[in-house]
Amino acid sequence: MKIAVVGATGMVGSVMLKVLEERNFPLTELIPVASEKSVGKKIKFGDKEFEVVGLETAVAMKPEIALFSAGGDTSLAWAPKFAEAGTTVIDNSSAWRMNPKHKLVIPEINADLLTADDKIIANPNCSTIQLLMALKPLHDAYNIKRVVVSTYQSITGTGVKAVKQLENEYAGESGDMAYPYPIHRNALPHCDVFQDNGYTKEEMKLTNETKKILGDDSVNVTATAIRIPVVGGHSESVNIEFSKEFEEGDVRKRLSDFPGITVQDNPAVNTYPMPIYAEGKDDVFVGRIRRDHSQPNTLNMWIVADNLRKGAATNAIQIAEYLIENKLV
Ligand SMILES: NC(=O)c1ccc[n+]([C@@H]2O[C@H](COP(=O)([O-])OP(=O)(O)OC[C@H]3O[C@@H](n4cnc5c(N)ncnc54)[C@H](OP(=O)(O)O)[C@@H]3O)[C@@H](O)[C@H]2O)c1
Numbered sequence: 001m002k003i004a005v006v007g008a009t010g011m012v013g014s015v016m017l018k019v020l021e022e023r024n025f026p027l028t029e030l031i032p033v034a035s036e037k038s039v040g041k042k043i044k045f046g047d048k049e050f051e052v053v054g055l056e057t058a059v060a061m062k063p064e065i066a067l068f069s070a071g072g073d074t075s076l077a078w079a080p081k082f083a084e085a086g087t088t089v090i091d092n093s094s095a096w097r098m099n100p101k102h103k104l105v106i107p108e109i110n111a112d113l114l115t116a117d118d119k120i121i122a123n124p125n126c127s128t129i130q131l132l133m134a135l136k137p138l139h140d141a142y143n144i145k146r147v148v149v150s151t152y153q154s155i156t157g158t159g160v161k162a163v164k165q166l167e168n169e170y171a172g173e174s175g176d177m178a179y180p181y182p183i184h185r186n187a188l189p190h191c192d193v194f195q196d197n198g199y200t201k202e203e204m205k206l207t208n209e210t211k212k213i214l215g216d217d218s219v220n221v222t223a224t225a226i227r228i229p230v231v232g233g234h235s236e237s238v239n240i241e242f243s244k245e246f247e248e249g250d251v252r253k254r255l256s257d258f259p260g261i262t263v264q265d266n267p268a269v270n271t272y273p274m275p276i277y278a279e280g281k282d283d284v285f286v287g288r289i290r291r292d293h294s295q296p297n298t299l300n301m302w303i304v305a306d307n308l309r310k311g312a313a314t315n316a317i318q319i320a321e322y323l324i325e326n327k328l329v
Helices: 011-022 055-060 072-084 107-113 126-142 160-171 201-214 248-257 309-325
Strands: 002-006 029-033 042-045 048-051 065-068 088-091 120-122 144-153 220-227 234-242 261-263 284-291 298-305
Touching (some): 002 055, 002 072, 011 029, 011 309, 029 042, 029 048, 029 055, 072 088, 107 126, 126 248, 126 261, 126 284, 126 298, 126 309, 144 201, 248 261
Parallel strands (some): 002 029, 002 065, 065 088, 088 120, 144 220
Antiparallel strands (some): 284 298
């Protein structure tokens, strides 16, 4: 397998390289791709070094799979060129997610939709992936009517510029700003850009991508997305109203049985998910599971995951593994 990693020098791209290596991905040649300013840089992978190339060179090399994480504009312009050359693109940007011609995939939920004709496959938004991992087994059992989610999102979700901004602020130095305000000792009710409806794009991704992945337009999601000065992962406070009655023990069991979920929920000994412990792990962690006594059939819980791993790199690489295992590339 010849694999291109487009955006290899970025936040998600560098975790993709790490995850490919950790999972012993069946790769014979790595093609690291970035912008013109990085062409010629050396990338270490295993015991070898690979040179960063530009997009045009990468298309000509005809990789079997290209893992894209280089922003929406790059995906819109270049994913079709890779696809035309016979490469299957798995894209981490929002460019193709809501396009009805393209599948939006979390392997544990809907990989079975994939066929050999899917040449551009969309990876969902990081905060959507961890939310849906926990919603799916509960939706199957009790049918979700409405979800109210508030996110507490890591600065790594904004890319290398945001991590640099926080480091500069820690050090008391000035530099490029990824956000309109300081992030150190702050919380910004602002992830991605504001839309005319008063919500940010990140908030609307949670609403729209949920319906597409569950294949169910009746599931209503309302979201508030907050950026906080944390690096290990995103956290979500989630309130879920079901149409059917549930038992808390059954909720815990269904979540524990779902692949990729770890339940961490024992308030008696202060056990609950936190981003410092989720960092570097592939699982989605769920805790603070409790009935909402303010209305019937309603549950509260807290979901944490490393946004660069299951929220981006790991999910994309699981899709690639599924394609290979099922001979779809
Ligand atoms: N961070 C997350 O948690 C997360 C989660 C899910 C999805 N995503 C998505 O993944 C993408 C990348 O995010 P990131 O956080 O990794 O950003 P980042 O740290 O800023 O990295 C961006 C990468 O894209 C490359 N790039 C930029 N413009 C390019 C161009 N014109 N041609 C080729 N390469 C180009 C950069 O190369 P240079 O180093 O040469 O500039 C770099 O490798 C975004 O679409 C983002 O929405 C991010």
